[in-house]
Structures are given as C-alpha cells and as structure tokens.
Amino acid sequence: MAGYVGVFVSDPWLQSQFTQVELRRLKSHFNAMKRENGGLMLADLPSKMARIKHVGENLTEQERESFLRDSYKSLEEDVDFELFLQIYLKIQAHAAARMGNTAKSSSAFVKSATSTLLHTISESEKASYVAHINSYLADDEFLKKYLPIDPSTNDLFEVSKDGVLICKLINVAVPGTIDERAINMKRMLNPWERNENHTLCLNSAKAIGCTLVNIGTQDFIEGRRHLVLGVISQIIKIQLLADLNLKKTPQLLELVDDNKDAEELMSLPPEKILLRWMNFQLKKAKYEKIVTNFSSDIKDAEAYAHLLNVLAPEYINPTTLTVKDHLERAKFVLEHAGRMGCKRYLTAKDIVEGSPNLNLAFVAHIFQHRNGLSTQTKQISFLEISPDEAQMSREERAFRFWINSLGNSSYIDNVFEDLRNGWLLLETLDKVSPGIVNWKIATKPPIKMPFRKVENCNQVVKIGKQLKFSLVNIAGNDIVQGNKKLILALEEFEISFQREGNH
Numbered sequence: 256m257a258g259y260v261g262v263f264v265s266d267p268w269l270q271s272q273f274t275q276v277e278l279r280r281l282k283s284h285f286n287a288m289k290r291e292n293g294g295l296m297l298a299d300l301p302s303k304m305a306r307i308k309h310v311g312e313n314l315t316e317q318e319r320e321s322f323l324r325d326s327y328k329s330l331e332e333d334v335d336f337e338l339f340l341q342i343y344l345k346i347q348a349h350a351a352a353r354m355g356n357t358a359k360s361s362s363a364f365v366k367s368a369t370s371t372l373l374h375t376i377s378e379s380e381k382a383s384y385v386a387h388i389n390s391y392l393a394d395d396e397f398l399k400k401y402l403p404i405d406p407s408t409n410d411l412f413e414v415s416k417d418g419v420l421i422c423k424l425i426n427v428a429v430p431g432t433i434d435e436r437a438i439n440m441k442r443m444l445n446p447w448e449r450n451e452n453h454t455l456c457l458n459s460a461k462a463i464g465c466t467l468v469n470i471g472t473q474d475f476i477e478g479r480r481h482l483v484l485g486v487i488s489q490i491i492k493i494q495l496l497a498d499l500n501l502k503k504t505p506q507l508l509e510l511v512d513d514n515k516d517a518e519e520l521m522s523l524p525p526e527k528i529l530l531r532w533m534n535f536q537l538k539k540a541k542y543e544k545i546v547t548n549f550s551s552d553i554k555d556a557e558a559y560a561h562l563l564n565v566l567a568p569e570y571i572n573p574t575t576l577t578v579k580d581h582l583e584r585a586k587f588v589l590e591h592a593g594r595m596g597c598k599r600y601l602t603a604k605d606i607v608e609g610s611p612n613l614n615l616a617f618v619a620h621i622f623q624h625r626n627g628l629s630t631q632t633k634q635i636s637f638l639e640i641s642p643d644e645a646q647m648s649r650e651e652r653a654f655r656f657w658i659n660s661l662g663n664s665s666y667i668d669n670v671f672e673d674l675r676n677g678w679l680l681l682e683t684l685d686k687v688s689p690g691i692v693n694w695k696i697a698t699k700p701p702i703k704m705p706f707r708k709v710e711n712c713n714q715v716v717k718i719g720k721q722l723k724f725s726l727v728n729i730a731g732n733d734i735v736q737g738n739k740k741l742i743l744a745l746e747e748f749e750i751s752f753q754r755e756g757n758h
C-alpha cells in the first residue's frame with residue numbers, strides 16, 4: 256500500500272478542528288445518513304444525529320431540532336459534508352454549554368489541555384533524534400537545504416512545521432508507506448497544503464504503529480515540542496526495531512529450541528525480542544543477571560560491557576569491568592561501541608540515568624550493526640514461504656496498515672493473530688458502517704472464554720452478509736481459528752465497502 260488519502264474539506268480552519276480519525280468517523284456517519292434517505296436535509300439531522308456520540312447523548316431530538324430552527328431560516332436546505340461538520344461543531348458546543356462544560360469540541364478540548372500545561376522535553380533525546388535525522392535524511396534533495404539541524408536550537412520543530420520532514424522520516428522507517436508525490440514540497444506552503452501534509456503524516460504514522468494521543472495538525476503548525484518530539488521518537492523506534500522479526504532476521508531462531516518456541520517468539524513485540532536477544536548474548540559472557548528493561552537494569556553499564564565484549568571482543572578494554580564508577584564504565588562502553596562503528600544514540604549520563612528510549616535505541620542499533628548470531632539459519636518448516644504465502648504476506652501488510660489507520664482501540668501487529676477474537680473486526684465494521692454493530696452482545700478483550708470469541712466472530716460474519724459481502728461457507732469459528740484466506744477476503748470486502756461509501 257503506497258499511502259493513504261485522508262478526508263479533506265475546503266476550509267482549512269474547519270479541517271483543523273478535527274483529527275483524521277474524527278473526520279473518518281463523521282464521514283462514515285454522513286454517508287450512512289445519505290444512503291438511508293437518498294439525500295440529506297437539515298430537517299433530517301435532529302433524529303439522525305442521535306447515533307453520534309456527544310451530540311446524540313447530551314441533547315434530546317427536540318433540543319437538537321429547536322437549536323437548528325434558531326440557527327437556520329429553513330430546515331429544507333440540503334446538507335453537504337462541510338455543512339454537516341459545521342453543524343456538528345455548533346451542536347456539540349451547545350451541548351457542552353448546557354452541561355457547563357467549557358470545551359467547544361473534543362479537538363478544542365485536547366488543544367486547550369495541552370496548551371495550559373507545562374511540558375518539558377529531554378534535550379538528550381532531542382539531540383539524539385536530530386543526529387539520526389541528519390544522518391538518514393542527509394541526501395534528501397528537498398531537505399538538504401535545512402540539514403544538518405543544530406541540536407542545540409529549536410530548528411527541529413521549525414523544520415517540522417510543514418510536515419515534509421515527518422513524512423520523509425516515516426518513509427525511512429517503513430519504506431513505501433507514503434507516495435512522495437502526495438507530499439506538498441515547496442519553499443512556501445499555503446495553509447491548505449501544509450494541513451494536507453500534516454494530515455498525511457499523522458495518518459501514516461498511525462498506520463505504521465505510532466500511538467498518537469491528543470495530537471492534531473495544529474500541534475505541528477504551532478510547533479508543540481513535546482508532541483512533535485514524541486511522534487519523531489516513535490517513528491525512529493519503529494525504524495530501529497524493523498529487523499527484529501524472523502522474516503528480516505531468520506537467525507533469531509538461535510534464541511529458541513523448537514517450532515513451538517519459534518511461534519511464541521514470532522508473537523512477541525520487537526522490544527521483547529530485543530531483550531531476549533540481549534540476554535541470550537549475556538549468557539555467553541556468564542552474566543548472571545537477567546535484563547528485563549532498558550532503564551534500571553542497565554544503569555550500572557555492566558550488562559553493556561559484557562554484551563559488547565561478546566559481540567566485539569577485538570575491542571575489549573579490560574578496565575571497563577574493573578572500574579567501580581558507573582559513569583566511567585558507561586564512557587568506556589560508548590568508546591567500545593564507537594570502535595565497532597555504532598552510532599551514539601545516548602551519552603554516558605543517559606545510561607546511568609536509565610533513559611529508556613535512548614537505551615532501547617542504542618541496543619537496537621547494536622543489534623542492527625552486529626547481532627552476533629550465526630549465518631547458518633535453522634531450517635524450520637513454517638518459515639519456508641511459497642509464492643502464495645508471499646502474496647498473502649503483502650496483503651496482510653496492506654490490510655494491517657489500513658486497519659491501524661482507522662483509529663481502533665488497539666494497534667495490531669498481525670492481521671491473522673490479532674483479529675481472531677472478533678473485537679477489532681467489529682470496531683472496523685462500525686467504522687465503515689456506523690451503528691451496525693450490536694455492542695450489547697459483543698465481548699470486549701481480554702476474553703478468557705473461547706465461545707465468547709466465536710460469538711464476536713459470528714456477529715462479524717452476520718454483519719458482513721448484511722452488507723452484501725460474499726461470505727460463502729464462512730463461519731465465526733473460521734476467524735477464531737485464524738483461517739488466513741478467509742480473514743483477508745473479509746478485510747478486502749470491508750475496504751471496498753468503505754471506498755464505495757466515500758464516493
């Protein structure tokens with residue numbers, strides 16, 4: 256999947272009041288209302304808007320109708336999507352005022368909350384991420400006039416304001432996520448073009464696995480440092496952890512004994528695999544402690560010293576393990592890593608202070624540079640990929656990106672594993688056809704009883720048939736069992752249905 260086309264409106268101010276998740280949700284509601292009526296007028300909204308959260312819950316139908324009659328001369332006026340959004344904001348503000356709530360909209364509330372609090376950023380993290388950007392984007396034709404960025408200034412946040420740098424960084428982390436022809440790249444962007452870039456980068460960041468809470472396009476425009484740095488941090492983390500899976504690095508099979516253990520390893524998040532790899536190497540050095548995190552467990556730098564001695568014994572400095580002072584040992588560790596050719600993502604002070612983000616980045620870069628695993632890969636049957644499975648893998652990645660872009664309650668790492676309890680499939684169906692899911696009979700994770708998963712998946716199949724998906728000989732249990740072809744077919748129907756609804 257080359258990228259994502261967001262939901263846009265012609266008024267930049269109106270666009271800025273909503274996140275892409277909100278716009279997608281409201282666009283789905285709007286399309287559903289139009290389909291039901293064969294068109295939409297102001298007179299239809301008081302009853303139809305009952306299904307929309309906030310405006311439906313906090314005002315009665317009569318109150319909504321009264322408000323619209325006071326606001327518009329005639330309720331026979333046709334409603335397009337932009338007018339629908341304007342009415343949504345007005346009614347939401349009216350409902351908030353009735354409840355004594357000063358928030359005019361969910362977006363406005365988020366923005367006011369972030370602007371009234373004092374947020375600090377880590378200068379060490381900023382310097383590390385700037386160095387990463389300077390290194391990986393140095394040859395970019397458009398950005399080279401802005402690079403290298405000086406880490407001692409706030410230039411990072413100024414350069415990020417037009418959205419181009421973040422989009423480019425996403426493509427470094429996961430190549431091909433964004434079609435660069437969709438990025439507006441010129442020296443001076445108008446507000447509309449800039450907003451398009453921000454929407455594109457936020458939507459794509461979510462799709463590759465970033466968790467974005469309380470952040471919208473306006474935060475980039477205003478250069479809110481803690482939020483921008485948080486996005487950059489997550490994108491870089493995804494890039495550094497990209498090789499921590501069996502497809503990219505089949506040598507990781509050295510960490511396990513048999514197929515069952517390998518399947519367990521495949522289900523772990525990259526950070527857990529990185530910790531397992533680190534402890535695997537530390538065992539070779541007879542290091543007795545188990546490293547369980549990238550903070551308190553490595554503050555004394557002893558684990559690092561043993562790890563680097565195993566991976567690059569030719570650069571051993573005997574003083575590293577005999578020195579008593581933790582800061583001095585950390586300095587020796589960084590000198591050792593430097594001789595190996597590893598980038599410095601942190602300082603000795605960051606190690607002894609236990610900075611989790613920078614320590615994770617440092618270990619991930621060591622893994623990328625020299626993982627110490629055998630070049631002889633174990634032959635385990637399920638890793639042998641046929642042409643059909645390769646195609647399936649590409650489709651799984653495309654559908655995973657699409658599902659993650661919808662803003663569901665949780666991010667998925669694997670379509671075949673993470674959808675088996677039916678809950679996220681129900682959330683996805685509710686996004687493409689709002690109000691169609693009967694949540695009263697659905698069970699939210701964690702789900703201990705297997706039959707509850709089957710019930711969720713049975714409802715998924717039932718709704719799919721309501722929406723005219725071609726689900727022949729498919730039962731809920733097929734989804735629970737992880738039938739790959741059936742799950743991919745279901746996702747393809749959902750995407751097609753959403754595209755038809757948006758036209």
